[in-house]
Amino acid sequence: MTPELGNFALALACCLAAGQAVLPMVGAQRRDPRLMALAPALAIGQLLALLYSFACLVHSAIQDDFSVQNVAANSAVAKPLLYKITGVWGNHEGSVLLWALILGLCGGAVALFGRDLPSALRARVIAVLGGVSAGFQLFCLTTSNPFDRVWPAPMDGQGMNPLLQDPGLAFHPPILYTGYVGFAVPFAFAVAALIEGRVDASWGRWVRPWAVAAWCFLTCGIALGSWWSYYVLGWGGYWFWDPVENASLIPWLTGTALVHSAIVVEKREALKIWTVLLAIGTFSFSLSGTFLVRSGILNSVHAFANDPARGIFILGLLGLVIGGSLLLFAIRAPSLTAGGVFAPVSREGLLVLNNILLCSICAVVLTGTMYPPFMSLLFGKTISVGKPFFDATAAPMAIPLMVFMGLGPMMPWKRAQLWPVLRRLWWAGALTMVAFALMAWRVRDVLPLLAATCAVWVIASSIADIAERIRLFRIPVGASWQRARMLPRAALGAALAHAGVGVSVLGLAAMSQAQHRIVEVHVGQTEMLAGDAWTLTEVRAAPGPNYTALIATIEVRHDGQLVTVLHPAKRTFASQSQTTTEVAIHTNLMSDLYGVLGDRHENGGETTYVLRLHYNPLAPWMWLGGLIMALGGVLSLSDRRMRVGAPRRAATAGLVATS
């Protein structure tokens, strides 16, 4: 019964979404306040129906209702409860439903928090979100319905891929999806603005908080995904440049550009058309990323083990959303009043430079990702583009980006002089030089050395920016503190996010100097790596809930002093006859000791084990940096001016301040 209720709720949500797409739009066109007032009610109704539908699917999974095909294919009685719940979105059908639910949440959020938007703009934004929702719910209902029944119902499910049974992965998809889908709101704002034919400073102010919020989630999602592959896959790697990862990086790059160009719209009423295009582009990349790559549509064009109806539906839907919005852009963009053109040496000049560089990197990543499928479709050649390609293209372009990143926040608007800015950054520059000299001593590779130097520069100049604003050491410390408290949160957030980029890049650069050894040892044998002695002391078998494990004990000593005891393991899952590797990691935030247990060999009475030992300097910094970036975003979201629907409140606050 529950699955049918869920199915019904999903159908209801789809109808509400269709209404939400049409009625408020007509209302805004005819200036009919009653129709426009329907928008929030419909959005919240749709959200409630989706929540109910999703709860029904979770309920079926918890209850082990194997008559539901999706549950039978992805769950099993023996699976722990946490993974029964998170397994709901660990497969195609469930993840489409989660996707629709998050889109519904976005619509609900605009309905709830956008009360101070002009009513016509709000009605149009909600209507656009409703249209996208309706399309994807229809996709879910017709081609990938998670509530389909199977008869006869099996006694037990087929179980979930053991690799996915991990707490990190459990929360990675919802966060990443919130990032992807969150960019639907800036997209809806862009389409609404194109329909209205008006983009002004206040539009920039309204759209920015949504873009920043989505960007925070996307940043966290990418960092979490990278962390997951680091500690689960057991290769010692963290980013493989595979299409699924690139599909999240591409919207992140354009989204970062959007977050910055919206500032120019807000402050200077320039770059308006470009910002609208970025908003459309970012969501288009999110959409095509999730659906083309993740659900294997590119494979199904290849007629390989995938439902062709699904592929055609999704291609049609993508064509409609992306093509439709770009067509609207082409028709309406020329009628938007162009903003001012400005001097290259100024805050806005550097923001434009940031946009150019980010979009160039994005173009490179996009080319590298799309080239192999196109080559195989058009010429039948199978090629692959991997890490060497991206290292040779994306990395060199990131270096000038970081150099200018340090200068940007210090630049005044409109017309700036380079010299005073450089003079205020002198100690950051000096620190960077010292860091370069110190690192050049140890590191011989050019690219990591340059990247690490730039990272130091970015961190130092972010600190310099804040120190300059509060006039640290130039006025009494108490007065500086007073200034720090009065500082706009957006400035603090920007500095924090920039510093986060620096921290991440330092981690990435240091990881290129990581060392590893693959050894075959017997119990009791000691191996040296990066000055540490690793001793395999014991290997024992232990049962788990739905697997059996082989657990090794490795003692790591530095100069005879015990550093840590690692317990890497191998788990064998009976239900899938699959083995997974459980990596053991010891971190002290400056470096990771990373141990992997490999095969067991019996040669002539002696049992040996293959071990993979890694020494990864600064590895945690990569993800820590991502977290700092997201924190910076959150901090700037808490800025008074960034509050959603700020105009009225900001206006009164301004009055109070002046009176």
Next chain:
Amino acid sequence: MTRKSRRLWLVGGCLIGLGTATALTLSAFSSNIVFFMAPSQVHAHPPAADRTIRLGGMVVAGSVRQQKNGDTPTNQFDVTDGQDAVTVHYEGILPDLFREGQSVVAIGSVLADGSFRASEVLAKHDETYMPKEVAEALRRSGKWDPRYGKPPDAASWNSMTKTATSQDKAAPQHGS
């Protein structure tokens, strides 16, 4: 600064950005693209010794040998596409999903003696799925039609290599 010269700055900046991106992409494409080859292609047109390729096919059952070279474990196995087999040498831990009789992709280069030295071995698949490129290579060598269900195991590939290699011999391998 006039409006015109400011606009020139903007256009120039865009051109430099995109130009650099294009130049970097083209130069990286010429040296960093990795081609996929099946064992029979490796034998027909051996790639240059310094060229990295992806070799894909089925692991021949019974061909996996593991030795110890000092403290480093080394693996040796044969990869076949049903027409030819190439011996792969790999130092390191084989992935969890590596099995005899299943598909595999090895990244590395061909040595002078015709054997293959892999720097990385990938086996990211289960029994029902094989890498697209391996499936394509098998299909092209006329050994397996994806419409007729699962691929047969590598042992039967070997026997087919010795006998005829026509399409209709392979087609009756239905699983469904």
